[in-house]
Amino acid sequence: MSTPSRKLEHIDIVLTESVEGPGSTWFEHVHLIHRAVPEVDFDEVRIEVSFLGKKLKAPIVITGMTGGHADVAHINKAIAEAAEELGIAMGVGSQRAALEDPSRVESFSIARRVAPNAVIIANLGAPQLVKGYGVGEVRRAIEMIDADAIAIHLNAAQEVIQPEGEPTFRKVVERIEHIASAIDKPVIIKETGCGLSMEVVDELRRIGIKIFDVSGYGGTNWVLVEKHRAIRKGEELKAAIAEDLSLWGIPTAASIIEARYIAPDATLIGSGGVRTSLDAAKTLALGADLVGIAKPALEAYYSGRLKLYLKSLIHGIKAAIFLTGSRSIDELREKPVVITGPLREWMIERRIDREAYEIARRKTIAKGIL
Numbered sequence: 513m514s515t516p517s518r519k520l521e522h523i524d525i526v527l528t529e530s531v532e533g534p535g536s537t538w539f540e541h542v543h544l545i546h547r548a549v550p551e552v553d554f555d556e557v558r559i560e561v562s563f564l565g566k567k568l569k570a571p572i573v574i575t576g577m578t579g580g581h582a583d584v585a586h587i588n589k590a591i592a593e594a595a596e597e598l599g600i601a602m603g604v605g606s607q608r609a610a611l612e613d614p615s616r617v618e619s620f621s622i623a624r625r626v627a628p629n630a631v632i633i634a635n636l637g638a639p640q641l642v643k644g645y646g647v648g649e650v651r652r653a654i655e656m657i658d659a660d661a662i663a664i665h666l667n668a669a670q671e672v673i674q675p676e677g678e679p680t681f682r683k684v685v686e687r688i689e690h691i692a693s694a695i696d697k698p699v700i701i702k703e704t705g706c707g708l709s710m711e712v713v714d715e716l717r718r719i720g721i722k723i724f725d726v727s728g729y730g731g732t733n734w735v736l737v738e739k740h741r742a743i744r745k746g747e748e749l750k751a752a753i754a755e756d757l758s759l760w761g762i763p764t765a766a767s768i769i770e771a772r773y774i775a776p777d778a779t780l781i782g783s784g785g786v787r788t789s790l791d792a793a794k795t796l797a798l799g800a801d802l803v804g805i806a807k808p809a810l811e812a813y814y815s816g817r818l819k820l821y822l823k824s825l826i827h828g829i830k831a832a833i834f835l836t837g838s839r840s841i842d843e844l845r846e847k848p849v850v851i852t853g854p855l856r857e858w859m860i861e862r863r864i865d866r867e868a869y870e871i872a873r874r875k876t877i878a879k880g881i882l
């Protein structure tokens with residue numbers, strides 16, 4: 513199946529089938545402490561951040577999902593309009609289809625046309641870098657949308673299940689290093705729902721990567737998306753393998769902690785299963801600089817409520833900050849975070865020193881963010 517029609521099928525499956533879980537993000541094991549006497553006026557709460565040289569009104573990124581087909585241009589257009597109006601960032605989906613067929617460019621470039629001031633992030637997959645895309649293709653993807661950065665996505669679990677997948681990742685770190693050193697825009701390394709471990713973040717920051725989107729486990733599950741594609745194609749073996757691997761991944765809360773612990777000065781996007789403003793507030797409290805969401809934005813758009821959803825997310829983040837007695841994200845991180853159950857055990861098992869982590873999660877935003 514061609515890249516563009518696969519993209520349409522992905523959107524259809526994400527909107528109509530059950531593609532989340534079966535495991536969780538572990539946000540339920542992260543607790544913020546309610547402060548009955550906030551000693552703050554709600555109007556004082558500020559959540560603006562700088563990102564990629566621009567000011568965001570709220571620390572939110574709608575992460576890359578789509579483009580590559582005339583029939584999905586309206587999605588990028590709507591997301592871009594919302595990003596421009598609300599002062600948040602957005603990514604486009606993989607631009608591979610447009611690099612291979614210039615008639616597909618419009619479905620991406622429309623985002624920049626309707627959002628001239630927004631932070632917009634380009635997107636290509638690591639397997640394409642391994643299989644031949646070079647600096648030229650990466651520059652074209654950036655120029656196509658006048659992007660502020662490019663996200664290189666890692667999707668090994670999806671590739672290994674996808675009927676026409678390309679699970680070719682040998683020398684991937686070397687390729688990323690080569691590309692990142694040759695282009696003049698920042699490279700964001702992003703997962704796609706299985707999370708980044710501290711070992712991976714450490715390896716990549718050593719080659720100069722400064723921005724990571726953890727995209728952890730517990731939200732959109734690409735193994736399940738590919739399971740549904742395999743079922744639709746009658747590929748029983750692939751579907752059974754996917755079912756077997758559907759719990760694979762690092763829960764988002766654990767991935768944020770790992771990444772922040774090992775890279776206190778990196779810019780972190782916490783994403784993967786962020787659904788509510790409470791999830792978002794926990795993401796920020798755990799040390800992420802920005803919150804990433806994908807599927808909820810798509811669903812909200814299809815139900816005619818994209819801006820409503822985003823506005824409620826923004827209000828809710830401010831409310832949670834207020835209810836901890838804080839005026840800003842920095843102050844939120846000064847407040848205690850209680851970590852319980854398997855997440856606490858995970859930290860012990862992974863030898864994450866709690867004191868060092870506490871220092872790392874507080875030392876973000878204003879100081880570290882790009």
Ligand SMILES: Cc1cc2nc3c(=O)[nH]c(=O)nc-3n(C[C@H](O)[C@H](O)[C@H](O)COP(=O)(O)O)c2cc1C
Nearest residue numbers: 575576577605606665727731732784785805806807
């Ligand atoms: C319909 C859809 C298409 C996606 N396509 C891409 C893509 O092209 N490139 C990419 O880096 N991530 C892609 N993603 C992954 C998201 O950016 C995100 O990392 C992941 O879905 C987890 O976030 P969520 O649980 O909020 O959906 C896609 C997600 C969805 C729902």
